[in-house]
Amino acid sequence: MAQGGIPMMVMNTGPERQTGRKAQTANIMAAKVSIDKVLYRKAGQLTPSALQTVADVIRTCLGPKAMLKMILDPMGGILLTNDGHAILREIDVAHPAAKSMIELSRTQDEEVGDGTTSVIIIAGEILAHSLPLLERNIHPVVIIKAFSHALDDALKVINDISVPVDISSEDQMMALIKTSIGTKFSSRWSDLMCSLALKAVRTVSVTAEDEAPTDSVGIKTVDIKRYARVEKIPGGEIEDCRVLNGVMVNKDVTHPKMRRRIVNPRVVLLDCPLEYKKGESQTNIEVTREEDWNKILLLEEEQIKAMCDKIIEFKPDIVFTEKGVSDLAQHYFLKANPPITAIRRVRKTDNNRIARAVGATIVNRIDDLRESDVGTECGLFHVEKLGDEYFTFMDECKSPKACTILLRGPSKDILNEIDRNLADAMSVARNVVFNPTLAPGGGATEMAISVALAKKAKAMEGVAGAPYRAIADALEVIPRTLIQNCGGNAIRVLTELRVRGFILISEDAKHANGEHQYGVDGDTGKVTDMKTYGLLESASVKIQTLKTAIESAKLLLRVDDIVSARRPGQEGGEGGVQTMGEDAGDMQPEM
Ligand SMILES: Nc1ncnc2c1ncn2[C@@H]1O[C@H](COP(=O)(O)OP(=O)(O)OP(=O)(O)O)[C@@H](O)[C@H]1O
Ligand SMILES: [Mg+2]
Numbered sequence: 055m056a057q058g059g060i061p062m063m064v065m066n067t068g069p070e071r072q073t074g075r076k077a078q079t080a081n082i083m084a085a086k087v088s089i090d091k092v093l094y095r096k097a098g099q100l101t102p103s104a105l106q107t108v109a110d111v112i113r114t115c116l117g118p119k120a121m122l123k124m125i126l127d128p129m130g131g132i133l134l135t136n137d138g139h140a141i142l143r144e145i146d147v148a149h150p151a152a153k154s155m156i157e158l159s160r161t162q163d164e165e166v167g168d169g170t171t172s173v174i175i176i177a178g179e180i181l182a183h184s185l186p187l188l189e190r191n192i193h194p195v196v197i198i199k200a201f202s203h204a205l206d207d208a209l210k211v212i213n214d215i216s217v218p219v220d221i222s223s224e225d226q227m228m229a230l231i232k233t234s235i236g237t238k239f240s241s242r243w244s245d246l247m248c249s250l251a252l253k254a255v256r257t258v259s260v261t262a263e264d265e266a267p268t269d270s271v272g273i274k275t276v277d278i279k280r281y282a283r284v285e286k287i288p289g290g291e292i293e294d295c296r297v298l299n300g301v302m303v304n305k306d307v308t309h310p311k312m313r314r315r316i317v318n319p320r321v322v323l324l325d326c327p328l329e330y331k332k333g334e335s336q337t338n339i340e341v342t343r344e345e346d347w348n349k350i351l352l353l354e355e356e357q358i359k360a361m362c363d364k365i366i367e368f369k370p371d372i373v374f375t376e377k378g379v380s381d382l383a384q385h386y387f388l389k390a391n392p393p394i395t396a397i398r399r400v401r402k403t404d405n406n407r408i409a410r411a412v413g414a415t416i417v418n419r420i421d422d423l424r425e426s427d428v429g430t431e432c433g434l435f436h437v438e439k440l441g442d443e444y445f446t447f448m449d450e451c452k453s454p455k456a457c458t459i460l461l462r463g464p465s466k467d468i469l470n471e472i473d474r475n476l477a478d479a480m481s482v483a484r485n486v487v488f489n490p491t492l493a494p495g496g497g498a499t500e501m502a503i504s505v506a507l508a509k510k511a512k513a514m515e516g517v518a519g520a521p522y523r524a525i526a527d528a529l530e531v532i533p534r535t536l537i538q539n540c541g542g543n544a545i546r547v548l549t550e551l552r553v554r555g556f557i558l559i560s561e562d563a564k565h566a567n568g569e570h571q572y573g574v575d576g577d578t579g580k581v582t583d584m585k586t587y588g589l590l591e592s593a594s595v596k597i598q599t600l601k602t603a604i605e606s607a608k609l610l611l612r613v614d615d616i617v618s619a620r621r622p623g624q625e626g627g628e629g630g631v632q633t634m635g636e637d638a639g640d641m642q643p644e645m
Contacts, residue, residue, distance in 0.1 A: 078194065122134055122471075202604075362387060411455065412451060434449045496536060497533025508523060551581055554572045
């Protein structure tokens with residue numbers, strides 16, 4: 055394209071275009087095929103002829119008997135995970151519809167953190183069920199309307215069957231987090247991971263009264279991203295993972311003579327340099343006499359001494375700054391009584407966490423330093439060597455509002471997966487703090503919705519019943535997949551579940567005596583009462599999953615024209631208009 059370094063624009067002369075039914079079908083197929091194609095290339099083992107849906111690809115990643123995927127990223131790194139979002143994030147696809155499917159799992163991840171596999175499986179299944187509807191010449195608008203209706207009804211069902219949870223109860227919270235961790239690689243250390251997640255979330259959750267005692271009573275903030283930092287240090291045992299009662303930063307003291315262990319330190323946090331002040335703009339000083347030069351140096355020294363004296367007045371034990379600390383300042387600090395330990399070039403985010411943990415305020419100008427800015431809540435300051443790096447710990451804080459989660463484990467890949475699992479667990483705990491209701495897991499909720507919708511669809515008049523019914527059928531995919539993943543007999547177990555569901559519906563909901571609690575035991579593949587089995591999940595995850603899945607299916611159905619603005623023959627360009635058959639045959643690697 056570029057000649058002699060001059061970039062040349064190539065206008066698109068023949069954009070590819072696909073309209074009407076063909077576009078709709080292609081969308082559904084893309085959701086089915088494109089990812090399969092990419093994964094096939096990457097993993098090299100999935101059969102290209104088997105037309106697997108996007109959902110099919112990550113279907114084996116659902117539930118307690120989930121398989122891991124190993125993905126080689128373009129940089130040559132390995133991703134070892136069964137987290138739906140983490141898998142799809144690594145995949146690049148050509149077809150816009152497949153891209154939008156991947157976007158789905160990202161939405162889910164950002165909104166609630168868990169359920170990213172479920173949302174793709176459900177959305178894929180709904181799309182697959184809408185294909186026969188399109189073939190029966192039902193207008194997409196009719197389908198979409200029925201889908202919206204079904205979504206409303208489904209949300210009502212979730213509301214009906216979910217139960218409140220006491221977020222201060224250790225047992226209930228642990229059981230809930232366990233359900234989320236139980237489907238992950240870390241499930242072997244389930245108890246440990248659950249308590250890590252719970253402790254981290256409890257640490258960083260603050261009520262509005264803590265922050266600003268205004269009239270916004272009861273509103274909580276749980277900022278995991280900012281205040282609960284995960285430090286992954288390869289080496290050691292997984293059992294050594296812990297949540298610190300405080301924070302840790304990857305720094306050492308600036309001078310080897312400084313104290314590395316202090317009990318109950320007084321901490322000053324700065325975000326200004328402890329060096330001579332440089333001019334704001336470029337300054338030139340012309341000196342004619344030698345004494346003048348000495349005077350300038352002296353002034354600089356005095357400036358630093360004045361700063362240090364001001365700090366020393368407050369008798370701190372440790373000074374953290376985001377900027378530099380000059381040798382001279384270190385000298386004054388060491389000579390102070392008590393000698394001061396200085397740590398420099400701390401990251402802004404770390405400094406914020408330290409501030410929350412030790413109860414200090416970050417000071418921008420040393421003249422503004424007040425006694426109330428000094429942090430005194432840290433119990434023990436110490437510097438340790440982990441692996442081959444030094445880490446500064448602010449541990450045993452009295453009531454830290456920020457924490458570091460220290461993960462140890464055999465390798466970087468495993469630590470990364472544990473980190474992702476923990477992130478899921480923490481977001482589940484956070485969701486429940488905001489919306490303390492639980493829905494039964496193991497496919498029980500999906501089954502209850504499915505049965506309720508199927509019942510209603512029968513009574514519906516006209517053509518809208520079919521798409522409504524499609525949602526009901528599609529939702530069965532979750533229990534079915536759970537059964538399949540553990541090698542159970544899907545048809546028999548599903549039938550049993552359905553029948554139990556109908557008992558509930560046919561009797562008055564008042565004496566439903568909890569039949570909708572029946573779901574699949576993901577280890578044996580048998581029908582089990584989720585109440586006694588103890589498998590409960592955050593209702594907000596379920597609600598978000600359904601909303602995202604159905605909304606995206608609606609979106610894709612609304613498309614009746616795909617115009618690919620790529621040049622014909624350009625990499626991946628063809629994907630835009632291929633039909634399923636051609637797509638499956640075209641397996642040349644793109645990268
Ligand atoms: N022990 C179990 N028995 C049966 N079903 C289970 C069990 N544990 C979890 N499940 C079910 O597994 C599903 C969750 O699986 P999983 O955690 O693999 O995927 P996800 O939450 O959709 O996505 P991800 O965690 O990858 O973001 C839920 O429907 C849950 O009810
Ligand atoms: Mg999960």
